[in-house]
Structure formats: C-alpha cells, structure tokens
Amino acid sequence: MWLAIFSLTLLGTLLGLVLGVAAKHFHVEGDSLAAEIEALMPGSNCGQCGFAGCPRAAAAIAEGSAPVTLCPPGGKALAQALAAKLGISIDLDAISDQGPQVASVAEEICIGCCRCSKVCPTDAIVGAAKQIHNVIREACTGCGNCVDRCPTEALLLQPLPITVQHWVWPKPAVAPAALAA
Amino acid sequence: MGIFEKIFRRHPHWGVHPDDHKLPAADVPLRVLPLPERLYVPMQQHVGGPARPVVLVGQRVRKGELIAEAQGKVSAPVHAPTSGEVSAIGEITAPHPSGLAQLAITIAADGADAWCERQPVADPFVLAPEEIAQRTAAAGVVGLGGATFPAAVKFNLGRRLKVTTLIVNGGECEPYLSSDDRIMRDRAEEVVDGLRIVMYAIGAREALVGIEDNKPQAIAAMRAAAAAFGNVQVRPVPAHYPMGSDKQLIQTLTGKEVPADARAAEVGVLVHNVSTCAAVHRALRHGEALVERIVTLNGGALTRPGNVLAAIGTPVVDLLRFAGVSGRPARLVLGGPMMGIVLPHARVPIVKGASGILAFDADEARTPAAGPCIRCGSCTRACPMGLLPLEMASRIGVDDLDGATGFGLSDCIGCGCCAYVCPSHIPLVQYFSYAKGELSARERGKLRNDATRRLAEERLARLEREARDKAAAAAQRKAGRDAARAAAGAGVRPLPERVVKPASEAAT
Numbered sequence: 123m124w125l126a127i128f129s130l131t132l133l134g135t136l137l138g139l140v141l142g143v144a145a146k147h148f149h150v151e152g153d154s155l156a157a158e159i160e161a162l163m164p165g166s167n168c169g170q171c172g173f174a175g176c177p178r179a180a181a182a183i184a185e186g187s188a189p190v191t192l193c194p195p196g197g198k199a200l201a202q203a204l205a206a207k208l209g210i211s212i213d214l215d216a217i218s219d220q221g222p223q224v225a226s227v228a229e230e231i232c233i234g235c236c237r238c239s240k241v242c243p244t245d246a247i248v249g250a251a252k253q254i255h256n257v258i259r260e261a262c263t264g265c266g267n268c269v270d271r272c273p274t275e276a277l278l279l280q281p282l283p284i285t286v287q288h289w290v291w292p293k294p295a296v297a298p299a300a301l302a303a
Numbered sequence: 304m305g306i307f308e309k310i311f312r313r314h315p316h317w318g319v320h321p322d323d324h325k326l327p328a329a330d331v332p333l334r335v336l337p338l339p340e341r342l343y344v345p346m347q348q349h350v351g352g353p354a355r356p357v358v359l360v361g362q363r364v365r366k367g368e369l370i371a372e373a374q375g376k377v378s379a380p381v382h383a384p385t386s387g388e389v390s391a392i393g394e395i396t397a398p399h400p401s402g403l404a405q406l407a408i409t410i411a412a413d414g415a416d417a418w419c420e421r422q423p424v425a426d427p428f429v430l431a432p433e434e435i436a437q438r439t440a441a442a443g444v445v446g447l448g449g450a451t452f453p454a455a456v457k458f459n460l461g462r463r464l465k466v467t468t469l470i471v472n473g474g475e476c477e478p479y480l481s482s483d484d485r486i487m488r489d490r491a492e493e494v495v496d497g498l499r500i501v502m503y504a505i506g507a508r509e510a511l512v513g514i515e516d517n518k519p520q521a522i523a524a525m526r527a528a529a530a531a532f533g534n535v536q537v538r539p540v541p542a543h544y545p546m547g548s549d550k551q552l553i554q555t556l557t558g559k560e561v562p563a564d565a566r567a568a569e570v571g572v573l574v575h576n577v578s579t580c581a582a583v584h585r586a587l588r589h590g591e592a593l594v595e596r597i598v599t600l601n602g603g604a605l606t607r608p609g610n611v612l613a614a615i616g617t618p619v620v621d622l623l624r625f626a627g628v629s630g631r632p633a634r635l636v637l638g639g640p641m642m643g644i645v646l647p648h649a650r651v652p653i654v655k656g657a658s659g660i661l662a663f664d665a666d667e668a669r670t671p672a673a674g675p676c677i678r679c680g681s682c683t684r685a686c687p688m689g690l691l692p693l694e695m696a697s698r699i700g701v702d703d704l705d706g707a708t709g710f711g712l713s714d715c716i717g718c719g720c721c722a723y724v725c726p727s728h729i730p731l732v733q734y735f736s737y738a739k740g741e742l743s744a745r746e747r748g749k750l751r752n753d754a755t756r757r758l759a760e761e762r763l764a765r766l767e768r769e770a771r772d773k774a775a776a777a778a779q780r781k782a783g784r785d786a787a788r789a790a791a792g793a794g795v796r797p798l799p800e801r802v803v804k805p806a807s808e809a810a811t
Binding site: 164165167199222242243245246261263284286288289290291292293294 | 347353397400401403405673699729730733734736737741743745747748751752755759760761762763
C-alpha cells in the first residue's frame with residue numbers, strides 16, 4: 123500500500139510541476155486570435171464597419187459577434203482570408219465587392235477647403251487651404267471618408283485601374299470537378 | 304565532339320520534342336525590313352521599372368538618341384529606333400496577352416535613318432568592367448532571349464557573386480524560331496566578340512556556348528569564329544525542348560543544378576543569350592544603342608517566312624505585310640509557340656524581347672477542348688523541373704493556392720511541356736500563370752496593407768503629438784498670464800486655477 127501511495131504522490135507532484143512550468147513558459151498575453159485577425163485587417167481605422175477602428179472590429183470578429191464580411195476596403199480577399207483563419211465557410215458571391223478602389227479629386231470643382239485631408243485615415247490627401255487637393259494613390263485605402271465630407275462632391279471613388287504590370291491571367295474556364303476527379 | 308561523347312551523350316529525361324518547324328524560315332537569308340512610316344516605342348520593354356520619356360512632342364530625334372531614361376535599379380533606357388520627329392507620347396495597345404494600354408513614344412520617321420553621335424570603343428578590354436556594365440546599361444541592352452532582364456544588372460550580379468563560367472545560350476529550343484540561329488550564322492564574329500566582352504565584364508574564366516544540334520551551320524560558324532580563343536568552347540547539346548531555358552542548359556553543360564529559389568549566379572555561372580552578346584558588341588565597339596533586332600516571321604499563314612532585321616517599335620502589321628499573309632491568320636503569337644504570348648491584334652509594335660512573330664493558320668491554331676484529368680502522369684514525366692503539374696492544377700482548380708505552392712509552384716518555369724503532352728488537353732500553364740499572378744497580387748496587397756497601416760499609425764501619433772503640443776502651449780500661456788497678474792496686483796486674491804486637460808485624454 124505504501125508503495126502505491128508513494129508512487130502516486132510522486133507522479134502527481136511531477137506532473138503538477140510540469141504543468142506549472144508549462145503554464146509559466148507558454149503563457150499567452152491576451153487574445154492571440156484577435157491580434158492575428160487585426161494583422162490581416164487594413165489597419166486604417168476608417169470606421170466603415172461601425173466599430174471604432176480595426177482593433178475593435180478584430181476583437182468582435184474573434185469573439186464571433188461580427189461577420190467576417192464587415193470590412194468594405196478589405197473586400198472579398200479579406201473576407202476569404204478571415205474565413206480561412208477562423209475555419210468557417212462563407213458565400214463569397216454574397217459580398218458586393220467592386221475590387222480595390224481609390225479616391226480621386228475632380229480638380230475643377232475642388233475649392234481647397236481642407237476638410238477631406240483631415241478625415242483621411244492614412245494622410246493620403248495633400249493640399250493647402252484654397253489650393254486644389256490631390257490623392258496619393260499608393261496611400262489611399264478607398265475607405266470613402268473623404269467622399270462623405272466633401273462639400274462640393276469633388277471626391278469620387280473609382281476602381282483602381284488595371285495596368286500591364288498588375289494584370290493577372292484569368293483562371294481557365296474548366297469545371298473544377300473535372301480536375302479534382 | 305569526340306566519338307565517346309557522341310555515343311554516350313544521354314538524352315535528357317525531361318522535356319518534350321515537338322516538330323521544330325524551323326525550316327524553311329531558318330535557311331532564308333536575312334532580309335532588312337523597309338523602314339515603316341511610324342514607329343511606336345513602348346516604355347516598358349524589359350523586366351523592372353518602366354522608362355520615363357525625356358523628349359517632348361514635336362522634338363526631332365536621331366537614330367540611337369535617348370528618348371526615355373531608366374527608372375530605378377532594375378530598368379533600361381529606350382532609344383529612338385530611327386531619325387524623325389516625336390509625333391505623340393501616349394498610350395497604345397501593349398504587346399501583352401491582356402491587350403491593355405501602355406505608354407509609348409510615337410516617332411514619325413523622316414526616312415534619312417541618320418544616326419546620332421556614336422562613341423565607339425576601339426578596345427573594350429582596356430576599360431574597367433564597371434565601365435562596360437555602365438555602357439551596356441546606357442545602350443539599353445536587355446536579355447534578348449525573351450526574358451528581357453537588363454543585361455548590365457546581370458553583369459554586376461555576376462561580378463559580385465564571382466562567377467567563373469559564362470554560358471552563352473544558343474539553344475533556341477522553341478519551334479518555329481530561328482533568329483538566334485540566324486545571328487550565329489551571319490554574325491558569328493560579333494557574337495564571339497560580344498561574349499568575350501561579357502566574360503571580361505563579369506570576370507568569367509571560360510565561356511561555354513550551348514547550341515542545339517539541329518543547327519549544324521550555326522555550330523560550324525561559331526566554331527570557326529571562336530577557334531582563336533581557347534577559353535571559348537562551342538558545345539552542341541541535344542535538340543530537346545526546353546533546352547534554351549537557363550536552368551536546363553546549365554545542367555546539361557556543367558552538370559550543376561540551380562537550387563530552388565536561387566539564381567544561376569549562385570552556382571558560379573551566368574547565362575546570356577547569343578543575341579544579347581551581339582548587342583553588347585554593337586554597344587561597345589560601335590557605340591550603338593539597342594534599336595533593332597532580328598525577328599523570325601514564321602507560321603502557316605505567311606507566304607514568305609524568314610528572318611528580318613527590324614527596328615524596335617515596328618508595328619506587327621508591317622512585318623506581316625512584308626512576309627506576305629495568305630488569308631487571315633487565325634492567331635498571332637509574339638515569341639515561340641510554347642511560351643510566346645497571343646497578340647490581341649496586329650496593330651501592336653515589336654519590342655526588344657520579340658524573337659519572332661508567328662502567324663498561325665486555322666489548322667495550327669486549333670485548340671482541342673479540355674477534358675478531365677485521367678491522372679496518367681504524362682505531365683510529371685515531361686516537367687523539366689521535376690514537379691507534379693497534375694497535383695498543382697487540381698489544387699489551383701479549387702483555389703487552394705497555398706497547396707499548389709507546397710507542390711513547388713514557384714519553381715515552375717512555365718515552359719508548357721506539361722500542357723503539350725496532356726492527353727486531356729488541360730490548359731495547365733494557364734492554371735499556373737493564373738496562380739502565380741494571383742499570389743503576387745496577394746503579396747502586393749499585403750505590402751500595400753502594411754504601408755497604409757504604417758501611415759495610419761503615423762497619423763495617429765502625429766495627431767496625439769499635435770494635441771500634446773497644443774495643451775503644453777496653452778498651459779505655458781496661462782502660467783505666463785498668472786505670473787503677470789501676480790506681479791501686477793500683489794495681495795489681490797488669484798482666480799481659481801482652471802484645469803487644462805490634455806487633448807489626447809479629452810479625445811478618448
């Protein structure tokens with residue numbers, strides 16, 4: 123009997139120690155899933171999803187209270203990546219995605235009021251007071267904040283033009299079932 | 304080649320052997336294309352950043368004059384292909400499968416074809432290797448085998464990685480094409496002199512010229528031209544597609560295999576095409592920029608196939624007219640039938656990398672309908688890179704691009720052997736092109752995302768800093784006011800102090 127008691131005590135102590143060390147060693151700060159989701163998001167905190175910035179939206183997606191399709195600038199590509207991350211399946215056709223968009227200034231009606239540049243989350247609009255503004259295409263996320271703010275409707279969202287450098291071969295039109303068979 | 308080598312020369316276990324269709328075009332003597340009225344010179348004819356125009360509309364230019372300068376580290380300048388007037392700078396249809404527009408300079412030829420001031424070098428071997436690279440870059444020389452990588456960038460890479468062997472690619476394994484064959488037959492001295500300059504520029508000790516054994520005249524001409532130089536060896540290689548691909552040619556000639564995701568220079572060799580070597584010769588010895596090239600005109604729809612020397616920017620329609628079109632070509636291809644691109648129409652110009660223009664008749668252009676994969680494994684045997692095309696395609700079919708990457712998609716050279724042998728006629732290469740494009744688009748999206756995120760963070764930091772500075776300035780002003788008041792009326796009870804909240808705190 124003593125041998126059984128001794129061996130079980132020893133086993134319990136050792137396993138407890140292992141668990142204790144593991145808990146200290148592999149300690150996780152906060153919710154790693156939310157952080158990983160945040161890394162996928164555009165990060166411009168434009169607020170179109172209804173949350174106050176990308177970190178909040180990421181937290182909501184991680185706890186399941188928001189759909190993965192909430193981010194308009196991210197579009198289909200982001201929804202797909204998020205669904206893959208969370209291991210859920212979504213209907214991609216249900217998302218209305220016009221592809222990546224950028225804002226542009228109609229120079230003839232811009233009055234140089236500077237309101238748009240103040241709401242741009244990425245400082246993509248340049249221009250001084252009473253000077254025509256312009257959008258730096260590379261920095262624009264197409265969030266549309268400036269479009270709502272412009273008093274003269276000089277700002278428009280337009281699809282990002284496809285150039286020879288960015289063109290991608292289309293997928294061959296063969297039924298995938300035929301290949302996967 | 305010794306008798307021993309002849310008997311024991313192993314046929315490669317990879318690749319395919321399509322009908323070469325090189326005759327009769329290859330045996331027709333080189334002709335010079337009459338100068339067209341207008342030349343359309345695209346700004347992007349090379350791998351890397353597009354060139355930037357440095358001329359204005361209405362400006363007169365002479366042949367070989369710089370009209371667009373290189374932009375960025377990997378780029379190439381563009382020169383006027385003839386003398387005349389710049390009539391437009393605008394977008395034209397690019398010689399690209401997408402049929403999208405591209406910036407180009409249009410030159411109305413004056414017919415004089417007068418060269419600008421050239422600066423030939425009598426003896427390039429007294430120049431520093433850096434000087435040769437710089438002159439080659441200034442002449443706009445890019446890889447003329449089809450990859451169009453700026454040659455000078457490769458020189459510098461070769462010197463940095465201490466390359467010992469220069470491999471000169473005279474493989475030209477694509478069916479129908481014979482422009483490299485023609486340049487080796489007609490201008491063997493120029494090719495050999497050019498490759499010796501390249502050897503000197505990269506610091507290579509020996510040069511191996513690999514020529515497929517279906518070009519006996521080219522081998523003989525190159526042997527004769529290289530006879531005086533002990534360190535230049537002409538080595539016939541089996542005629543087998545894709546022998547002209549750099550990795551396959553390196554393996555056949557040196558036995559070295561280029562590792563995945565590595566460059567050829569990392570195994571101590573550098574590959575340059577024979578036409579590129581000839582262009583280097585002209586750039587150094589004659590001071591001529593790359594403004595013309597030999598183009599093969601071939602295909603069932605042409606009545607007078609052959610090779611022509613044409614100015615860069617010549618519309619394809621002028622070339623076809625020169626070669627005589629019978630009926631309406633069913634398909635126009637720029638480059639070879641295996642890796643070339645289908646042109647949207649004939650009103651596109653030829654570029655530096657245009658080794659051939661093929662006009663196929665209906666019979667040659669026939670595309671059989673694709674069927675289901677029967678998993679026969681023919682594509683696996685044909686793949687020169689040892690990949691499993693059927694597995695990659697089935698994953699790409701269901702958009703599992705990461706799965707396809709796991710099967711080595713990034714090592715695919717897009718040679719088309721798999722699609723050529725596929726009994727079900729599955730467009731395998733298009734699957735791989737789609738997946739590669741999609742993956743690089745994702746990568747670009749990620750980079751863009753990171754950049755905008757950084758901008759957003761910087762903006763937040765800036766707003767916070769501004770709010771802090773404003774609060775500090777306000778506090779300072781208030782302290783100043785208080786001090787002034789205290790000095791003015793000693794004994795007067797000071798007003799209760801207003802708490803100034805920092806704006807950053809107020810914002811939250």
